[in-house]
Amino acid sequence: MSDTPRFLRACRGEALDRPPLWLMRQAGRYMPEYQKVRAAAGSFMNLCRTPELCVEVTLQPIKRFGFDAAI
Numbered sequence: 001m002s003d004t005p006r007f008l009r010a011c012r013g014e015a016l017d018r019p020p021l022w023l024m025r026q027a028g029r030y031m032p033e034y035q036k037v038r039a040a041a042g043s044f045m046n047l048c049r050t051p052e053l054c055v056e057v058t059l060q061p062i063k064r065f066g067f068d069a070a071i
Contacts, residue, residue: 006020023067037060
C-alpha cells in the first residue's frame, strides 16, 4: 500500500481498494464544535471571511470521522 493519501491517489486515477466518496455536510445541524465556532464568529459571513476559522471548521469532520480529505 502506498504512503500517498487515498484522496491524492484517487485524483491521479490510481486503482484503489474502494472507490472515493464525496460527502457534503451541513455541520451546523448537529456538530456542537461547529456551532461553537459559528457562534464565536458572530455570523456565517465572518466565519467565511476568517481563514483560521474556515480551516478549523473544515478540519472538524476529519478529526471526528477520519475522512481522507476536506474542501
